[in-house]
């Protein structure tokens with residue numbers, strides 16, 4: 001049976017009205033970059049839990065999740081209302097096959113994400129492994145509005161660090177934003 005690590009919220013970030021990230025301190029958790037954990041709150045003596053991908057790397061001390069609030073959702077609005085110091089639980093086991101172990105030895109790594117789906121890719125790209133394994137890495141990251149382009153500065157920093165190896169393709173589909181793709185990727189030049 002899954003065991004639960006007792007955690008504390010140490011930081012919250014509001015990207016825009018319905019988009020959040022929180023950092024959580026727990027006892028050490030082993031996972032591979034790209035994996036997810038179950039995150040839970042005790043409500044009326046019952047645990048309410050859902051899976052969330054980890055945005056941090058396995059080497060970083062704090063766990064980080066990135067999520068949007070789902071209208072009438074059960075857990076996500078509660079997660080969004082958490083404050084520094086609040087209790088939160090994290091499953092002591094991570095899961096998921098969205099890891100570099102699953103990728104064969106190919107020259108180019110292509111990653112495509114929409115919205116909060118970018119979280120596990122950031123975890124992977126902040127580790128040394130992809131930069132050692134792949135000649136080129138392309139990340140297509142699509143959101144509706146610029147304010148939802150979370151972690152943009154992290155990806156731009158990676159672009160600066162790996163100018164010849166990393167191609168960051170931000171797409172903003174409902175606004176015309178300079179230096180981003182504003183249409184279907186296949187329709188862009």
Ligand SMILES: Cc1cc2nc3c(=O)[nH]c(=O)nc-3n(C[C@H](O)[C@H](O)[C@H](O)COP(=O)(O)OP(=O)(O)OC[C@H]3O[C@@H](n4cnc5c(N)ncnc54)[C@H](O)[C@@H]3O)c2cc1C
Nearest residue numbers: 036050051052053066067068070073074075076077116119
């Ligand atoms: C492996 C895995 C990893 C996940 N990682 C993340 C993550 O990193 N970040 C994240 O935000 N979510 C993630 N999710 C989704 C997350 O687990 C919850 O389903 C989501 O936060 C809604 O939970 P809730 O309790 O608020 O809504 P619920 O009460 O469980 O669901 C309400 C309704 O909303 C629908 N719904 C679920 N997710 C969404 C969504 N994103 N947008 C619109 N409708 C939705 C459900 O199908 C359901 O009909 C992941 C799910 C899985 C299976």
